[in-house]
Amino acid sequence: MxxxxxxxxxxxxxxxxxxxxxxxxxxxxxxxxxxxxxxxxxxxxxxxxxxxxxxxxxxxxxxxxxxxxxxxxxxxxxxxxxxxxxxxxxxxxxxxxxxxxxxxxxxxxxxxxxxxxxxxxxxxxxxxxxxxxxxxxxxxxxxxxxxxxxxxxxxxxxxxxxxxxxxEKILGRGRRKRVNGEKGWWGLLIRLVEMLWFSLVFLVENAMRSLWLCDQKTAISGGDGVELWPRKLATARFRLEDMKLVKKAVPNATINDVLVGVVSSGLSRYLDHQTPNALHDGFRITGLAMVNLREQPGLQVSNFLESNSESSWGNKFGMFLLPIYYHKSSDLDPLVYLKRAKLVLDRKKQSLEADFSYKVGCFLITYFGAKVASWLLYRMVCNTSFTISNIIGPQEAIAIGGNLVTYLRVNTCSLPQALTMHMVSYAERADLQILVAKDIIPDPTFLAKCFEEALLDMKEAASSQP
CATH class of the missing domain: 3.30.559.10 (Chloramphenicol acetyltransferase-like domain)
Known part of the structure; x- marks a missing residue:
């Protein structure tokens, strides 16, 4: 620096x-x-x-x-x-x-x-x-x-x-419109109570994660200092057409729901293979999910160079704790993973967890300094098992110097976790980059195959529905 x-x-x-x-x-x-x-x-x-x-x-x-x-x-x-x-x-x-x-x-x-x-x-x-x-x-x-x-x-x-x-068709905010059937003042009151309750519960858990609450150790667990360990990277490749077919099998589901369902199923498969019979059914694994906080569904070119614009450039993201649950892959209908993922994400979207994470982080940095905020965030990352994000990329082909881009993939520097995942969609494809600490997860290619097979099983189950 x-x-x-x-x-x-x-x-x-x-x-x-x-x-x-x-x-x-x-x-x-x-x-x-x-x-x-x-x-x-x-x-x-x-x-x-x-x-x-x-x-x-x-x-x-x-x-x-x-x-x-x-x-x-x-x-x-x-x-x-x-x-x-x-x-x-x-x-x-x-x-x-x-x-x-x-x-x-x-x-x-x-x-x-x-x-x-x-x-x-x-x-x-x-x-x-x-x-x-x-x-x-x-x-x-x-x-x-x-x-x-x-x-x-x-x-x-x-x-x-x-x-x-x-x-507007290319980049969107990751929030779903509310589908609560209740209308009028009573429905508004119910939604307000749900928002306050879920926000309180999730914020308390965030505070506990930053201080002492930690995932139990599994075959994918990292921890303090793991960010310095050597890495391996593998790619799980999905067809957006398949993900869209799967999400139609569950009313009001989104691509994010499908992704979390795939990760939940894929990790269960991987842990079954690595440590058979070591985990009980319903064992919780907690991740961190990144959320775009922009109000506008797309970015406007007229505002693009304005670094202070709330709707355009900058770091306008929050995060929330993402619990997924281990289940023996042979015991469940594949779509159950999607339904459970949707339930979790619906509750997260009803809360202000992601918005508060951004505002509380800015408050801590402003009044206590970046070192204090960084220490708390580092502890939260150490106490969880993975990080995941999903960015909607260009739906149309892009080119540099007249040379067409055939794929677009994203990952970031290593974290104390042994597993980070970043998905980007591009031209009807979605590639999930899986970055691992190779001494903890030695074969990320096998993990990528677990995710790919999980989506194919969901697609087969969705196709067989009446």
Whole structure:
């Protein structure tokens, strides 16, 4: 982190969340891997970036500096030298005879260790071009913005000609409209009581998780210091068409419900294989789920460069505790996992847990400092078993320098947990990146297969319904 002075009046201080994400315990970098249809033309990529919205955004042309009082600021650096940000790797990134996907995942796993930093003497992003694998990897510090911001920026910067430009169909807030059948004052009162009750219960549990309440140990448990352990990365590939078919089998279900159901079923399968008969039916495993808090269902281009806009750029996300329950996979109808996931998520959405997590975090950072807030968040991560997020990516094809992107995948730097999962949908596909501590979960490819098979079983069960 650069400690140079930054006293220019035009400098902009970091947001509370930005300060949190720069703390050593929570230093997070977003990795976005893009596969290309054709060989990479370096000059075409540079030419595209120079004229793209990406370099027009102030966060991608600003240095993170400290002023004379030690406060962190964004300091505009008008001339961005692309040669310092674009890292070209001509040779294969592995000497072992593996396919391109495995090679890229191994490279990403190495980048994901918490010891891998971005240099603070330039804006906090890089583009790694893996020429032998037709892949580009954007490394973007989380302090610059969250997953929704990054996906929106990619959409606007790399949209292909002839696309309709309708952001409302591409990016959405993850909240479901209420489907409570009660109407009038009585229905409003019931919803208010439910919201207050669930909010109170969940907030108390959040506080307990930050201090002492911890998941019981399983074959996927991490803990203090695990963020420093070596990583492996695998990809679970889903068809959005299959996920949409499954969600129709349960009234008012969403893709997020399906994802959580798949994770619940897949983890049960994995634990059955790793530690058969070690867990009792209904054993609870707790994760952290990331939630987009923006009110607008999509991001508007007119507001896109306004870093202070509540509806556009920045880190506007909260989180909630996500309990899932182990069950022997052979004992249940596959759709039961979806129904239970929907019940849990419906209660979470009725509460203010995610909103309060954001506001309480900002309060703690502002009045007690980022170190205190970082310590509490680190304890919560240590006391849970996994982190999961789902970002709606472009539904249309995007391209860089005229080269079509064939896949889009996201993961972040390692956490004290042994398992983190990030799903991004792109052009009717949904890829779930599964980052693990390899000494705890040695075969993430098998775990990915457990998730894929769980969705296929749900699809078969949904298809057989009358």
């Amino acid at each position: 650069d400690t140079s002075a930054a006293d220019d009046n035009s400098d902009e201080p970091l947001t509370p969340v930005g300060r949190l994400l720069l703390q050593p315990e929570m230093n997070q970098i977003i990795h976005c891997a893009m596969g290309f249809k054709n060989s990479i033309d370096i000059d075409a990529v540079k030419s595209h970036l120079k004229t793209s919205l990406l370099l027009s955004h102030p966060r991608f042309s600003s240095l993170m500096l400290r002023d004379s009082r030690g406060l962190q600021h964004w300091h505009n650096a008008p001339n961005v030298d692309l040669d310092r940000h674009i890292i070209v790797i001509h040779n294969p990134v592995t000497t072992s005879p593996v396919d391109h996907e495995t090679a890229v995942n191994e490279y990403l796993a190495d980048l994901s260790t918490s010891s891998t930093r971005l240099s603070a003497n330039k804006p906090l992003w890089e583009l790694h071009l893996l020429m032998a694998h037709n892949c580009g990897i954007f490394r973007i510090h989380h302090a610059l913005g969250d997953g929704v911001s990054v996906m929106s920026l990619f959409l606007e910067s790399f949209r292909t000609r002839g696309s309709n430009g309708n952001e």
